[in-house]
Amino acid sequence: MKLTIVGCSGSFPGPASPASCYLVTANDGVRDWRILLDLGNGSLGALQRYMDLRDIDAVLLTHLHPDHCMDLCGLHVAVHWDPAGWNRDRIKVWGPAATADRMATAYGLELDPGMHEDFEFSDWTAGSAVEIGPFTVTPYPVRHPAEEAYALRVEARTVDADGEPVLRTLAYSGDTDSCPGLEDAARDTDIFLCEAAFHEGRDDAIEGVHLTGRRAGEASTAANARRLLLTHLPVWNDASISVSEARETYAGDLAVAVAGVSYDVGTPFTAPLAVPGVTRPAGLAP
Numbered sequence: 573m574k575l576t577i578v579g580c581s582g583s584f585p586g587p588a589s590p591a592s593c594y595l596v597t598a599n600d601g602v603r604d605w606r607i608l609l610d611l612g613n614g615s616l617g618a619l620q621r622y623m624d625l626r627d628i629d630a631v632l633l634t635h636l637h638p639d640h641c642m643d644l645c646g647l648h649v650a651v652h653w654d655p656a657g658w659n660r661d662r663i664k665v666w667g668p669a670a671t672a673d674r675m676a677t678a679y680g681l682e683l684d685p686g687m688h689e690d691f692e693f694s695d696w697t698a699g700s701a702v703e704i705g706p707f708t709v710t711p712y713p714v715r716h717p718a719e720e721a722y723a724l725r726v727e728a729r730t731v732d733a734d735g736e737p738v739l740r741t742l743a744y745s746g747d748t749d750s751c752p753g754l755e756d757a758a759r760d761t762d763i764f765l766c767e768a769a770f771h772e773g774r775d776d777a778i779e780g781v782h783l784t785g786r787r788a789g790e791a792s793t794a795a796n797a798r799r800l801l802l803t804h805l806p807v808w809n810d811a812s813i814s815v816s817e818a819r820e821t822y823a824g825d826l827a828v829a830v831a832g833v834s835y836d837v838g839t840p841f842t843a844p845l846a847v848p849g850v851t852r853p854a855g856l857a858p
Contacts, residue, residue: 616646672687742764766801799841
């Protein structure tokens, strides 16, 4: 299973990255399957560097804030108005119950048919797994000011380099503050892709919105996640501070998500590993 960071800028696109969008790829022994975790504003253009839009197997939305879903409107245009014809099935979209109506309203469409001609919309049910090719995706409710907000646990049954069957696991926090659902989603995962939009000391008065690096580290440690990949850092955040905060509470493999970088889920991080000058505090094992 491969994770590609299409966009990771927190809350709005930055000069070096679109907003949230993560491409996850796995092979079922017959073909590659491609799912998108969120499709935030600015991400649709960058996504085309890595894949043909016709090869999207599913779009999985954690919640309906624009930095996580708004480029579904652009994808609607790509599907609906392609002069050569789309010539594929409707793209499967899982998300909160209001997804179809919210996207139609955002584009100024009547709710019927809205975007139903282009997308096959399905609603998340908390804790209920969805099967997409080799992927099993389970949504867990998390703590964020949206009508519905979920962390997603993605499992893929694939084969390793020797052709042996293997289970790879990835958890994605979406947007959340600390909560039990976040830890449940990340339990024993190979990679925990976790937001860290706030800084300790700067954002302490804001409850129930985002994590700091420290709280992301605490959730990773509690969940026994093998690797922590910090994401959703706004342009005004200093990544070295986020890493330092996470290092106070998490001793495992740690990196900051960078747009354009791919990670092999199940192997140690190779790039970008750390921020210069950031070291493990005394007492934490390498």
